[in-house]
Amino acid sequence: MNLFKRNTHIQAAILALFSLLLSSVVSAASHPNLVITVDDVKLMRQAIKGEGQFTAAYKNLKTQVDEQIMQPITVPVPKDGGGGYTHERHKKNYQLMYNAGIIYQLSQDDKYANYVRDMLLEYAELYPTLGLHPKRKMNSQNPGKFFWQSLNEAMWLVYTIQAYDLIHDSLNDENKKVIEDDLLRPVSLFTSVGQPSTFNKVHNHGTWATAGVGMAGYVLDEPEWVEKSLYDLNKSGKGGFIKQLEMLFSPQGYYNEGPYYQRFALLPFVTFAKTIENNEPQRKIFDYRDGILLKAIDTTIQLSYNGLFFPINDAIKSKGIDTIELVQGVTAAYGLTNDAGYLDIAKYQDQVVLTGDGLKVAQALDDKNEAPYIFKSVAFGDGNDGEQGALVVMRTKVGGDQALLFKPAAQGLGHGHFDKLTWQFYDHGNEIVSDYGAARFLNVEAKYGGRYLPENETYAKHTVAHNTVVVDETSHFNANVEVGNNNYPKLNFFETNEFGTVASGEITTAYKGIALKRILALVNLPELESTVALDVFDVDANKAHQFDLPLHYIGQLIDTNFSLRANTKQLKALGESNGYQHLWLKGQATPEKGLAKVTWLNDNGRFYTQTSLVNGDELFLFTQIGANDPNFNLRNENGFIRRVEGQKQHTFVSVLEPHGEYNPSKEYTLEAVSRVSELTYSTQGDLILVELNVKNTPYLVAINKSQSAAKNDFTFKNKSFTLSDRLGVYALKNN
Structure with missing residues (x-):
């Protein structure tokens, strides 16, 4: 045998041995050998x-x-x-x-x-x-x-x-x-x-x-x-499961398409990872990217309120943490960590899966080993590097269980919406300031085969369907998904402290030549056992435009403190495209300079008033979804739009105030009228100063919007104050 043939036989033998070894790694001696062993x-x-x-x-x-x-x-x-x-x-x-x-x-x-x-x-x-x-x-x-x-x-x-x-x-x-x-x-x-x-x-x-x-x-x-x-x-490593772990989650475990799809994707991620762990533990798949899968499971839980996921992007609102995907995720997480907080979620889910980890969960619940799971205020960085904006969750227990979701986040691929810097608000278990989510009747074949409805593209994804600024009735990125995916907001800062939580985000690419910057704060007023949501939205353009700021709310309109010209005999659509064609114009008004109030009643029996600071040049347009909808595909939800025309710059300032109670069974009503009697806005250098009088109690809310949260000494109405953090709240009557 010549040397060449001999080497060929040796190489073949080595390859055969390698293949046998590789096969033996993959093939278990007996079955089952996937999630259950x-x-x-x-x-x-x-x-x-x-x-x-x-x-x-x-x-x-x-x-x-x-x-x-x-x-x-x-x-x-x-x-x-x-x-x-x-x-x-x-x-x-x-x-x-x-x-x-x-x-x-x-x-x-x-x-x-x-x-x-x-x-x-x-x-x-x-x-x-x-x-x-x-x-x-x-x-x-x-x-x-x-x-x-x-x-x-x-x-x-x-x-x-x-x-x-x-x-x-x-x-x-x-x-x-x-x-x-x-x-x-x-x-x-x-x-x-x-x-x-x-x-x-x-x-x-x-x-x-x-x-x-x-x-x-x-x-x-x-x-x-x-x-x-x-x-x-x-x-090649350009695709596949490992690349998905690298690209689809931020370092904190946030999934680019939002919590609805994060929940959906968790099951294959967790199931395949558990299979890999059982067959090839040397890959240490659950340690990959500093334990990214465990972070993803925890983040999915955090992105919920009252058991339901925040319905951003193409979300169905009825999905929550008791879905089987997250049941499997929580089960795996407890099996890997023995964290008693996961048992609290498992107890809420009330579903035991018949796996090895499911047995651990069941036995731990039998022994009552659960500990309260803590929902936190967190800014979840977006993008695989965590630098493509963020999804911000603000929470407080002052005055009830409340959450504010702020979205200076990335597009979210094809399931994303054109809603940069939008927000949602939740209180006492209910959605108050709403997001439409997806226009779809999932698995209802009679309604467009259970697929996304045409109105998902003509309304739900458009900017006007959300609670953020629309310029010249045109959606962000001109409703181009590819452009949206290549441009994202910046999270300027996020902080939570004893006074509440504050965050700032901005984007300069949603419209050419226009900068959008928003600051949202969930502010605690412990003396009143109450909370308010403060909103400051700056729009800065290089030429004059029309600026619209919608607010979509869930509930029945109760009152406005200005005269409203209602369209009672005939309705027309607010516009012709970009979602405006689906909004009935039900009424309009131009409030005088000062405070413009809109109050509604939610199904949770509480009243909510949006108090806006206006200069007498803002048009309030009251809308209802449903125009140009021949198949009645859209939900008939209410909203109002603050419109400013022919401006280069404008600052929208408002406060959302939960208040009162309506109890129809016992026939009583408490504090149905807004308690905010004063709202002023000013700046001192990098400081935003908002004076707020609630229930005859004057407060000063100070926000440091600088690049660094350095200590600030300042004067307001001849009184001296010190702001040590991003957010400070001062009861003025005590100074």
């Missing part, structure tokens, strides 16, 4: 012999599965869009297979494994006959076969591969071959090499795809699939 199963089987929450959860799920598997297996030919029968049937099928697989592992009753086997075999018979879904979007790059989009296909794979893993050892070789060769491998290949633009995409769709294919790689002994899932199809 053999060791987990042993502990869980022992646990269900006793009492407690885990046993109760097992019995409850077993009862549900028993009822469902009594029905004939139905694997229909796909034909419906989101929310339609076949769409929902395939969703229920993968969830049922997963649940039945768990019950099989814990009960060791073959009937559950046989049910999953039979359903998988039917899928294996159907899948080779399918083309692209008939309801797919035309010219879409990511159609599915079982579902109208490949996102749902990837979700099907994430659940189904776990179901297969759970019953794997119960199958004979013939069944394994059919299920793997005719179903699981083709679906995995379709989801990866068949959908490269989605699989390699740094986006939640890509996360689901890489998770499904990567988990299939561990089960089907395909180490290359795992590597491609981690580093993209070319293993």
